[in-house]
Amino acid sequence: MFRDSWRLAQYHTMRSMDQDEQNLSSQRVLSPASGLAxxxxxxxxYGIKCVPAYSEHHPDGLSGYEHQEARNYLxxxxxxxxxxxxxxxxxxxREHYSHGRxxxxxxxxxxxxxxxxxxxGHDGLTYREPPCLSPASSNSSTSWHSENYSPWASPxxxxxxxxxxxxxxxxxxxxxxxxxxxxxxSTSPRTExxxxxxxxxxxxLRPGSRSTSPQCKRTYxxxxxxxxxxxxxRSRSPSPHSGHEEHPRQNAALNYGSxxxxxxxMNGYGAVQPGLxxxxxxxxTNQSYPLYPENHGEVNYVLSGEQDVKNKTGAxxxxxxxxxxxxxxxxxxxxxxxxxxxPLEWPVPSRTDQYELHIDVQPKxxxxxxxxxxxxxxxxxxxxxxxxxxxxxxxxxxxxxxxxIFIGTADERILKPHAxxxxxxxxxxxxxxxxxxxxxxxxKVLEIPLESKNNMKAIIDCAGILKLRNADIELRKGETxxxxxxxxxxxxxxxxxxxxxxQHVSLQVASHPIECSQRSAHELxxxxxxxMDSCSVLGGQQMILTGQNFSSDSKVIFTExxxxxxxxxxxxxxxxxxxxxxxxxxxEIPSYRDPSICHPVKVNFYVINGKRKRxxxxxxxxxxxxxxxxxxxxxDDYPFAMPQILGLSPQSYYHHSPGSxxxxxxxxxxxxxxxxxxxxxxxxxxxxxxxxxxxPAIVHSRGGKSLSGPYQQTGGLGMSPEPHRSVLVxxxxxxxxxxxxxxxxxxxxxxxxxSIIQFSPTNQPLLRGGDPPPPQPPDNxxxxxYCDGYPQETGPQAHSPIPAHSPQQYPTTVIQQQPYALKVAxxxxxxxxxxxxxxxxxxxxxxxxxxxxxxVTVKEENLDQMYLDDVNEIIRKDLTGVQARxxx
DNA sequence: CTCGGTGCCTTTTGTTCCGAC
DNA sequence: TGGTCGGAACAAAAGGCACCG
Numbered sequence: 053m054f055r056d057s058w059r060l061a062q063y064h065t066m067r068s069m070d071q072d073e074q075n076l077s078s079q080r081v082l083s084p085a086s087g088l089a090x091x092x093x094x095x096x097x098y099g100i101k102c103v104p105a106y107s108e109h110h111p112d113g114l115s116g117y118e119h120q121e122a123r124n125y126l127x128x129x130x131x132x133x134x135x136x137x138x139x140x141x142x143x144x145x146r147e148h149y150s151h152g153r154x155x156x157x158x159x160x161x162x163x164x165x166x167x168x169x170x171x172x173g174h175d176g177l178t179y180r181e182p183p184c185l186s187p188a189s190s191n192s193s194t195s196w197h198s199e200n201y202s203p204w205a206s207p208x209x210x211x212x213x214x215x216x217x218x219x220x221x222x223x224x225x226x227x228x229x230x231x232x233x234x235x236x237x238s239t240s241p242r243t244e245x246x247x248x249x250x251x252x253x254x255x256x257l258r259p260g261s262r263s264t265s266p267q268c269k270r271t272y273x274x275x276x277x278x279x280x281x282x283x284x285x286r287s288r289s290p291s292p293h294s295g296h297e298e299h300p301r302q303n304a305a306l307n308y309g310s311x312x313x314x315x316x317x318m319n320g321y322g323a324v325q326p327g328l329x330x331x332x333x334x335x336x337t338n339q340s341y342p343l344y345p346e347n348h349g350e351v352n353y354v355l356s357g358e359q360d361v362k363n364k365t366g367a368x369x370x371x372x373x374x375x376x377x378x379x380x381x382x383x384x385x386x387x388x389x390x391x392x393x394x395p396l397e398w399p400v401p402s403r404t405d406q407y408e409l410h411i412d413v414q415p416k417x418x419x420x421x422x423x424x425x426x427x428x429x430x431x432x433x434x435x436x437x438x439x440x441x442x443x444x445x446x447x448x449x450x451x452x453x454x455x456x457i458f459i460g461t462a463d464e465r466i467l468k469p470h471a472x473x474x475x476x477x478x479x480x481x482x483x484x485x486x487x488x489x490x491x492x493x494x495x496k497v498l499e500i501p502l503e504s505k506n507n508m509k510a511i512i513d514c515a516g517i518l519k520l521r522n523a524d525i526e527l528r529k530g531e532t533x534x535x536x537x538x539x540x541x542x543x544x545x546x547x548x549x550x551x552x553x554x555q556h557v558s559l560q561v562a563s564h565p566i567e568c569s570q571r572s573a574h575e576l577x578x579x580x581x582x583x584m585d586s587c588s589v590l591g592g593q594q595m596i597l598t599g600q601n602f603s604s605d606s607k608v609i610f611t612e613x614x615x616x617x618x619x620x621x622x623x624x625x626x627x628x629x630x631x632x633x634x635x636x637x638x639x640e641i642p643s644y645r646d647p648s649i650c651h652p653v654k655v656n657f658y659v660i661n662g663k664r665k666r667x668x669x670x671x672x673x674x675x676x677x678x679x680x681x682x683x684x685x686x687x688d689d690y691p692f693a694m695p696q697i698l699g700l701s702p703q704s705y706y707h708h709s710p711g712s713x714x715x716x717x718x719x720x721x722x723x724x725x726x727x728x729x730x731x732x733x734x735x736x737x738x739x740x741x742x743x744x745x746x747x748p749a750i751v752h753s754r755g756g757k758s759l760s761g762p763y764q765q766t767g768g769l770g771m772s773p774e775p776h777r778s779v780l781v782x783x784x785x786x787x788x789x790x791x792x793x794x795x796x797x798x799x800x801x802x803x804x805x806x807s808i809i810q811f812s813p814t815n816q817p818l819l820r821g822g823d824p825p826p827p828q829p830p831d832n833x834x835x836x837x838y839c840d841g842y843p844q845e846t847g848p849q850a851h852s853p854i855p856a857h858s859p860q861q862y863p864t865t866v867i868q869q870q871p872y873a874l875k876v877a878x879x880x881x882x883x884x885x886x887x888x889x890x891x892x893x894x895x896x897x898x899x900x901x902x903x904x905x906x907x908v909t910v911k912e913e914n915l916d917q918m919y920l921d922d923v924n925e926i927i928r929k930d931l932t933g934v935q936a937r938x939x940x
Numbered sequence: 941c942t943c944g945g946t947g948c949c950t951t952t953t954g955t956t957c958c959g960a961c
Numbered sequence: 962t963g964g965t966c967g968g969a970a971c972a973a974a975a976g977g978c979a980c981c982g
Contacts, residue, residue, distance in 0.1 A: 420966080425956060430965050480964065522954070536953070536974080570968090571953070 388548050388556055396458060396495055397468045400546060400560035406446045409547055409559040412509070413441035417580060417600065418573035419566050421473060421519035421541075431478040431513050432543060432566065439513040440563065442545045447508050455547050456490075457498040457515050462540035462565035469495040471525050472535045473568060475543075476516035487514040502547065517541060517568055539569035540668075565668075577601045577659040577667040586652070586673035591643035594628075602637045603661055604629045610642055610657040610672065621645045625657065644674040651676060 394400055402409050415432045422429040434440055442455060459473040474496040477487050490497045498515055502508045522535025543563040548556045564580075567573050581598040597608070612621035623645070628638035637659065644653065653674045660666040 422965095423955060427964060427966090478964095482964090519955090539954095569953080 388550070390492060393548055393556070394558055396460075396492060396497070396544075396546075397466075399466060400558045402559055402561040404446075404557060404559070407549060407557060407559055408445040409545060409561045410443055410445060411440060411545065411561055411563055412443050413438065414564050415440045415512075415543055415566055417564060417567060417578060419517055419568055420570050420573060421517040421568040422476070423519050423521070428476060428478060428516050431483065431516050439511050440515075440543065442510050442512060442561070444502055444508040444547055444549075444559070447502075447504075447549060449550075450504050451550075452501045452503040453508070453547055453549060454499040455502045455510050455545055457487075457500065457512065458492075458495050458544050458546075459517060460542045460544035460562055462542045463538075467542065467544065467562055469493075469544075470541050471528070471531055471533050472520050472522060472538060473541045474518045474520060476518040478514045478516045483514045485511055485514045512543070512545075515543065517566070519568065539572055540565045540567055542566060575601060575661070576665055577603075577606060577661050579659055579667050579670050582670060582672075585671060586675055587641055588677055589644035589647045589649060589653075589674045590677070591641040591674075593641050595639045595641050597637040597639060597659065598635060599637070599659070599667070600635055601661065602632060602634055602659065604632045605661060606632065606637060607660050608637065608639045608657055609660060609666075610655055611669075612645070612653070612655040621655070641672075647677065649674065649676045 413434045413436070416435050419432045420429050431439060444453065444455075447453070457475055459470045459475045460467045461470050475498050476496075477489050477498055479487075485500050488499045490499060500510050500512070500514065502510055525531060525535055526533075542565055544560060545562070546558065546560040548558050550556050567576070567578065577599060578601060579597050579599040583596040583598075584593065587593045587595075606627060608625040608627055610621075610623045610625055611619055613619050623642040625642050626640040628640070631638040644655070646653075655672050655674060656669040657672055658667045658669045
């Protein structure tokens with residue numbers, strides 16, 4: 053048995069997420085006590101009895117504290133208990149319930165008689181459109197509402213009917229009725245962000261209860277460890293919100309959309325008819341308003357609970373929408389149908405020849421996000437006290453554009469919407485920027501106008517950050533990220549610029565990382581800038597680190613890891629403690645372990661204040677004695693020459709974020725946004741001349757059709773007499789090539805242009821496992837994204853069977869299959885093409901690409917290293933442990 | 941003596957709450 | 962009065978370790 057059955061239970065749950073489509077008869081509920089799985093009928097080691105919905109009385113005689121803790125367990129961890137019925141009360145036995153993971157392990161109640169809960173009609177239960185409990189007695193006293201329903205969680209089954217019919221379909225968001233007494237004022241609604249579909253759990257808060265979901269929580273550890281330890285039986289994901297009190301937060305929010313037409317109307321690409329949208333919505337018990345009726349590619353506007361929705365408590369709850377809400381919700385900022393725009397997960401560069409989206413003022417590196425239970429913590433600010441500023445350069449039109457803002461990830465993987473954070477619209481006297489809210493594929497997006505009268509500049513004083521509870525998000529089907537310690541985000545700005553030919557150019561830029569955790573912001577050291585990022589192998593030079601939370605006790609550790617993550621070198625740098633300041637650290641770079649290298653070698657370093665208080669790893673490069681600094685770009689040393697192919701500066705490989713170097717720009721994946729990266733990092737003015745002289749290749753995005761791989765270039769990279777720069781064209785027709793691209797390439801081949809790279813959104817690996825596929829643009833919709841490459845990341849849940857925690861198994865990335873065709877093999881995770889310095893004796897097949905149609909083989913290198921650091925650390929520890937045991 | 945299981949304790953982290961401004 | 966904001970309380974998660982069979 054496992055040492056810690058409780059953890060095993062958690063592990064079971066996580067590992068078995070992909071099995072959740074098993075029919076209910078095989079569903080199991082993990083016992084927190086033993087880690088064993090129980091048939092649902094025997095789900096509870098606790099007593100279950102049917103009583104009115106959760107109440108504060110304690111019929112079992114538990115103290116309030118005990119009862120609360122019991123609920124903490126049961127609410128979130130016992131799908132069979134709470135989620136099944138609002139009328140089931142869990143009555144943990146006092147003698148067998150105790151707090152803590154350990155005390156439950158030998159719960160003799162595992163064998164105790166349990167009420168039987170039959171769950172017929174479970175066919176078709178899915179996480180996406182789950183049948184929801186519609187209690188036959190859905191009266192107000194036992195109110196069982198979608199507010200307690202987790203859209204990605206288990207189906208809720210009516211205990212009375214056992215049916216999960218259409219009428220029982222749980223809306224993702226549903227206005228709720230009142231009736232159940234609110235037991236704590238602390239649960240008062242503050243924001244509306246809880247209603248964000250799969251990404252926003254609409255958690256119901258139970259007074260005094262913790263939100264954690266021990267059973268189903270993915271932990272930082274078990275995300276990566278020993279995946280084959282167990283083959284857990286999946287417990288039906290419970291709703292993390294199983295309390296049965298009305299949660300007033302949802303009262304404050306309403307996502308209203310019952311059918312596509314409404315959604316389209318609200319999105320502004322259908323005729324908006326006022327009559328479609330009532331200004332008052334009366335919610336009855338059994339009514340539901342699925343926000344995402346079937347398709348996930350749509351946008352749903354959200355009513356701001358703070359401003360737009362008033363609720364009335366009483367037997368009949370209803371929402372009164374202000375008369376101007378349609379105006380607020382349907383701005384004409386972006387009239388482009390969402391289906392023809394690139395999904396938020398897709399990489400979009402920050403600039404083209406003509407345009408550039410640029411962050412003039414970056415946000416502060418720390419911003420404490422607020423929970424739904426809290427009041428707003430205001431807008432993200434700039435270090436100077438103002439707010440971030442974003443400007444679109446190169447736009448000559450007079451029509452205002454919509455600047456979209458959402459919260460993206462900040463790790464080393466490809467940029468994508470952050471699962472645990474959402475942008476939060478700030479309004480008030482101090483806010484000068486008008487903003488509108490959208491929901492795009494479960495991600496809240498703010499849209500603010502970019503107007504020529506403001507020189508296409510926007511002050512972002514209306515964007516706050518909302519933290520969603522980890523337990524809620526982690527229960528989403530397909531969600532593989534964990535929330536714990538995943539507290540860094542970036543503001544992502546995106547704009548779509550209409551072109552005369554009806555197409556659109558999309559640009560996107562992401563801010564520097566923002567630490568959103570209260571505690572981390574005060575404790576974790578953060579390196580914001582390093583005054584040098586390479587030196588010779590001899591070291592000895594002084595490097596000045598600028599950042600936060602440095603102390604005289606701070607240490608700087610240089611490390612090197614192999615491709616498979618094993619740490620092969622570690623060296624503590626000498627820190628000049630006398631000069632040390634909270635924001636400055638003076639470090640003497642240690643000499644590299646091997647002074648005889650003949651190629652630059654990338655290593656990492658981090659600042660560590662204490663045992664677990666270490667900064668994000670930073671990049672550093674040791675250059676061989678005979679070779680000039682990497683800054684001089686020994687391009688020929690790099691086997692991977694995609695930048696040349698794409699007409700990019702090799703310098704563009706480097707992440708321009710402080711201290712980061714030698715990795716793919718996570719803003720846009722592979723090499724997109726490189727020009728701005730280059731500009732930012734090296735201070736180059738304007739577009740790179742080299743960049744400009746190259747005509748772009750064209751990348752077609754076809755909606756829905758899978759090609760042979762995520763990438764398929766039907767045109768030869770070397771066919772063009774000039775180097776290419778890729779342009780991503782969204783089109784539903786494989787035969788369609790971008791007119792623009794055609795113009796830019798040899799005067800317009802019909803059909804598939806030799807320089808066209810096609811890839812399928814369905815194969816594109818950026819989507820979360822549970823996310824809907826990207827929208828398929830209408831046939832006549834084309835969309836151009838200037839994309840200087842394409843990230844080859846595949847998420848761990850993506851199509852590659854390779855486990856994410858097996859970095860050593862990552863296949864080589866880009867393989868030339870035939871002349872004029874470029875294929876990119878699907879990969880495990882985050883396989884941006886690497887530029888890590890090659891060792892003298894590189895392994896693997898490498899060929900320098902040619903612009904003349906030669907074979908092109910690109911070897912992936914140790915990219916995404918930083919992301920893998922933690923994984924590798926774990927692996928290394930395990931290996932070390934194994935080795936140690938082996939030695940002994 | 942080693943190893944795994946168990947339970948306890950401590951630390952870390954996430955979430956909620958309070959109060960000042 | 963409501964929005965911000967800082968601090969901290971509280972509890973769960975995670976880590977560590979000693980004890981025991």
